[in-house]
Every structure is written in C-alpha cells, then in structure tokens.
Amino acid sequence: xxxxxxxxxxxxxxxxxxxxxxxxxxxxxxxxxxxxxxxxxxxxxxxxxxxxxxxxxxxxxxxxxxxxxxxxxxxxxxxxxxxxxxxxxxxxxxxxxxxxxxxxxxxxxxxxxxxxxxxxxxxxxxxxxxxxxxxxxxxxxxxxxxxxxxxxxxxxxxxxxxxxxxxxxxxxxxxxxxxxxxxxxxxxxxxxxxxxxxxxxxxxxxxxxxxxxxxxxxxxxxxxxxxxxxxxxxxxxxxxxxxxxxxxxxxxxxxxxxxxxxxxxxxxxxxxxxxxxxxxxxxxxxxxxxxxxxxxxxxxxxxxxxxxxxxxxxxxxxxxxxxxxxxxxxxxxxxxxxxxxxxxxxxxxxxxxxxxxxxxxxxxxxxxxxxxxxxxxxxxxxxxxxxxxxxxxxxxxxxxxxxxxxxxxxxxxxxxxxxxxxxxxxxxxxxxxxxxxxxxxxxxxxxxxxxxxxxx
Ligand SMILES: *[C@@H]1O[C@H](CO)[C@@H](O)[C@H](O)[C@H]1NC(C)=O
Ligand SMILES: *[C@@H]1O[C@H](CO)[C@@H](O)[C@H](O)[C@H]1NC(C)=O
Ligand SMILES: *[C@@H]1O[C@H](CO)[C@@H](O)[C@H](O)[C@H]1NC(C)=O
Ligand SMILES: *[C@@H]1O[C@H](CO)[C@@H](O)[C@H](O)[C@H]1NC(C)=O
Numbered sequence: 125x126x127x128x129x130x131x132x133x134x135x136x137x138x139x140x141x142x143x144x145x146x147x148x149x150x151x152x153x154x155x156x157x158x159x160x161x162x163x164x165x166x167x168x169x170x171x172x173x174x175x176x177x178x179x180x181x182x183x184x185x186x187x188x189x190x191x192x193x194x195x196x197x198x199x200x201x202x203x204x205x206x207x208x209x210x211x212x213x214x215x216x217x218x219x220x221x222x223x224x225x226x227x228x229x230x231x232x233x234x235x236x237x238x239x240x241x242x243x244x245x246x247x248x249x250x251x252x253x254x255x256x257x258x259x260x261x262x263x264x265x266x267x268x269x270x271x272x273x274x275x276x277x278x279x280x281x282x283x284x285x286x287x288x289x290x291x292x293x294x295x296x297x298x299x300x301x302x303x304x305x306x307x308x309x310x311x312x313x314x315x316x317x318x319x320x321x322x323x324x325x326x327x328x329x330x331x332x333x334x335x336x337x338x339x340x341x342x343x344x345x346x347x348x349x350x351x352x353x354x355x356x357x358x359x360x361x362x363x364x365x366x367x368x369x370x371x372x373x374x375x376x377x378x379x380x381x382x383x384x385x386x387x388x389x390x391x392x393x394x395x396x397x398x399x400x401x402x403x404x405x406x407x408x409x410x411x412x413x414x415x416x417x418x419x420x421x422x423x424x425x426x427x428x429x430x431x432x433x434x435x436x437x438x439x440x441x442x443x444x445x446x447x448x449x450x451x452x453x454x455x456x457x458x459x460x461x462x463x464x465x466x467x468x469x470x471x472x473x474x475x476x477x478x479x480x481x482x483x484x485x486x487x488x489x490x491x492x493x494x495x496x497x498x499x500x501x502x503x504x505x506x507x508x509x510x511x512x513x514x515x516x517x518x519x520x521x522x523x524x525x526x527x528x529x530x531x532x533x534x535x536x537x538x539x540x541x542x543x544x545x546x547x548x549x550x551x552x553x554x555x556x557x558x559x560x561x562x563x564x565x566x567x568x569x570x571x572x573x574x575x576x577x578x579x580x
C-alpha cells in the first residue's frame with residue numbers, strides 16, 4: 125500500500141463519519157451510502173469479547189454486525205438513536221440484563237441466534253417498540269417470562285427454533301397481531317393449545333418441524349386463520365388420517381419430510397386442503413401406504429389445486445392410478461421408491477413426468493426389471509404376473525372364497541337331499557306312528573303298532 129492510498133483511505137473514513145471513527149479505523153469494515161441512507165459496520169469475526177462502547181459507534185450508524193465474536197454478556201443498556209439492524213449471533217452471550225435494548229427505539233431487526241441465553245428478564249426486550257424481526261434460535265431457552273413479548277405488536281418474524289422450550293403458551297403470542305412468520309422447529313414441544321394463534325391473525329408461515337408431535341395439532345393450526353405454509357417434517361406421527369388436516373382450507377404448502385415413524389396415509393387425509401398447491405412427503409423411510417382415497421375430492425376440475433407432489437424416497441411399492449390426476453400436475457416426483465413394476469403402474473408412463481423426475485424413477489421388483497427406468501419400459505414389460513400383483517391376489521382370494529362357499533353349499537344341498545329321501549322312505553312309518561299316537565293312548569297299543577305297523 126502506498127502512502128497516498130493510506131491517506132485516501134483515511135480520508136474516506138473521515139468523510140464516512142465526520143471524524144475518524146475508532147472502530148472503523150481499527151477493527152471493523154465500514155460502508156456508507158448517502159442515497160440509501162445507511163451506515164454499516166461489519167465487526168464480525170474480530171475476536172471482540174465485549175460490545176464496543178456506544179460512544180465509539182458512528183453517530184448515524186444504521187447496521188451493526190457483531191456476529192461471530194467472543195461476547196459473553198450484554199451487561200449494560202444499549203442506547204442509540206439511529207441503529208436499525210443489530211446482529212449479535214454466534215457469540216457466547218449467556219446473560220442479558222434487563223432493559224438491555226431499552227435505548228434502541230429504531231431497532232427493526234435483532235439477531236441473538238446461536239448464543240447461550242437460557243432465559244430473559246421480564247423486561248428483557250423493553251423499549252423495542254419498532255422491532256419487526258427477532259431471531260432467538262439456537263440458544264438454551266427453556267423458559268419465557270409471560271410479559272417478555274408484550275410490546276411486540278409490530279413484530280412480523282420470530283424464530284424460537286432450536287431451544288429446549290417444551291411448552292408454548294398463548295400469552296406469548298396474544299399481542300403479536302402482525303406476526304407473519306414463526307419458526308418453532310426443534311423446541312421439544314409435543315402439543316399446542318387449541319387457540320394459540322387466535323390473535324396472530326396474519327400468520328402465514330409456521331415451522332413445527334423436528335418436534336415431538338405424535339399427531340398433527342389440527343385445532344391449534346386452525347386458529348391461524350390465514351396459514352399458508354406449514355412445515356411439519358421430522359415429527360413422530362405414525363398415521364395421517366382425515367382428522368389430521370381437518371378444515372385447514374387456507375394451506376397452500378405442506379411439508380411432511382423425514383418422518384421416521386410415518387407408516388400410512390389414510391383415506392381423505394388431504395381432502396380438506398382445498399387450496400393446497402404443493403405437497404412434499406420425502407424421505408419417510410417407513411411410509412409404505414397411501415390410501416387411494418387420500419386425495420379424494422381434491423382434483424376437482426372446477427378449481428386450480430395441487431401443482432406439485434413430491435414423494436421422493438419413501439417406501440411406496442405401488443400407487444393407484446385414480447389417486448392423483450398426474451396429467452394436471454406440474455411437478456410429480458416419485459423417484460427412489462421400491463416400485464413394483466407391473467400392470468398397475470402402466471398409468472405412470474402417461475404422466476409426462478419431467479426428465480429430472482424420471483432420471484431415477486426405477487423398478488425395484490420384479491427381479492428381472494430391477495433398476496430398469498420405468499419410462500423406458502413398454503406396456504408388455506409392465507404385465508401382471510398373476511400370482512404377484514395385488515389385484516391378482518385379491519382376485520385369487522375372491523376365487524377361493526367363491527370356491528369355499530360353493531363347496532359348502534353343495535355339501536349342504538346333499539345333506540338336505542339325503543334327509544329328504546330318508547323322510548320320503550320313512551314317511552309311512554312316521555305317519556303311522558303319528559296316527560297310532562292319536563288313536564289310542566295306551567303303551568300296549570304303541571308297542572303293538574311298532575311291532576307290526578302294516579296291520580293298522
Ligand atoms: C452521517 O453523518 C455524517 C456527519 O454527521 C454525514 O456527513 C453523513 O451524510 C451521514 N450519513 C447518512 C447516511 O446519513
Ligand atoms: C473467548 O473468551 C474466553 C474467555 O472469556 C477465552 O478463554 C477464549 O480464548 C476466547 N476465545 C477467542 C477465540 O478469543
Ligand atoms: C436466525 O439466525 C440463524 C443464525 O444466524 C440463521 O441461520 C437463521 O436463518 C436466522 N433466521 C432468521 C429468520 O433470520
Ligand atoms: C367440485 O367443486 C364444486 C364446488 O366447489 C362442487 O360443487 C362439486 O361437487 C365438486 N365436484 C367433485 C367431482 O367433487
């Protein structure tokens with residue numbers, strides 16, 4: 125570096141801040157745009173162990189990036205008139221004093237992700253009246269005081285992901301009337317109160333992945349009146365049925381991936397999702413069964429509906445041809461399933477599957493077609509070996525039942541016939557016996573009649 129470049133750099137910094145800012149001169153990368161009205165300081169990854177004193181921050185700073193340092197505490201009240209974006213993620217912060225952000229009245233975006241915060245004081249976020257986005261993911265949060273989010277009426281985005289919270293209380297959300305985006309993934313939660321999103325009337329995106337739900341918290345979801353996108357992957361749900369997504373009519377995107385316990389999708393499971401555009405069910409390694417009526421009523425000619433279906437890498441062996449109107453779907457990915465290539469799969473060749481979703485669409489069985497690309501097979505190869513196909517099996521079962529019934533009937537008939545013949549041959553005996561019983565009532569008579577019936 126020549127002397128003149130150093131001087132011009134110093135001058136540049138001079139013009140940036142009016143005076144040589146000590147932070148810009150020493151450790152941070154500073155950038156300013158007068159037209160766009162920002163003054164940004166990037167002080168990330170410079171081994172800071174404390175938040176630099178606010179006197180050292182440029183007077184009209186708008187963005188402060190203190191991420192990836194070694195800061196362990198927010199132990200004084202931050203106060204600055206112009207700062208809008210503050211990034212403190214990836215530090216070692218474990219203590220946050222009350223009113224820590226009390227003087228940051230213009231702050232819109234606060235990132236405290238990837239720290240070691242276990243809880244906050246009730247007034248931890250006091251003063252952040254204009255906050256739009258708060259990121260608290262990947263801390264050690266196990267408890268949230270009731271009033272913590274009290275002034276977040278303007279908050280639009282909140283992430284509480286990756287914290288051992290276990291319980292979520294409606295009180296935390298009841299003033300977030302502008303919340304649109306909420307990440308509650310991986311917080312060890314297994315149930316949600318039915319009315320939890322009653323007041324968060326703008327909520328469109330919700331991530332509940334990687335939790336402990338054994339069933340879909342349908343009532344809670346229904347309380348989010350405009351929910352469009354639900355992530356529900358990695359939850360220990362075993363069966364999805366028609367109660368699972370009951371009346372979630374606003375949902376457009378649904379993700380149900382990597383659910384290790386999911387085995388079966390029952391009839392009408394998705395039938396209420398009349399606005400669903402995209403369904404992702406991938407990498408569910410025990411999912412063997414999707415009922416042929418799972419989408420019943422969804423492919424209605426009169427409305428635009430499902431555009432994307434992704435069933436990649438499940439354990440599906442066959443799909444009913446009437447289940448999905450594949451011709452109307454833009455993305456249809458069913459690769460990496462152990463498909464049984466027989467006559468039941470002929471329909472799939474007519475789906476006009478895009479090349480990228482056909483490249484790994486292969487047969488698993490029968491052995492002679494193992495690993496063959498389904499799109500390369502001809503109709504003759506997709507034949508039903510009568511003993512193997514489910515249809516054949518059910519027909520064979522049917523035959524068996526019919527045969528059993530016929531044999532039973534025949535046997536029954538024979539018995540009746542034999543009985544009939546016997547009755548005819550013995551008719552006279554019986555009649556005589558009856559008559560003799562009527563005529564007299566003595567035991568002697570009876571004996572005589574029996575001894576020589578033809579005399580009577
Ligand atoms: C920041 O303040 C300095 C001097 O106080 C001024 O010259 C500069 O234009 C300001 N920048 C912005 C983006 O307002
Ligand atoms: C971070 O701070 C701790 C003490 O507070 C120190 O032991 C450690 O070496 C620091 N790490 C770095 C990368 O500076
Ligand atoms: C929260 O911060 C983490 C870590 O910096 C980041 O990966 C994540 O995308 C952030 N989330 C939001 C909503 O900003
Ligand atoms: C399709 O939807 C319309 C209106 O939503 C309804 O009246 C009609 O019965 C539906 N048709 C089928 C085949 O489900």
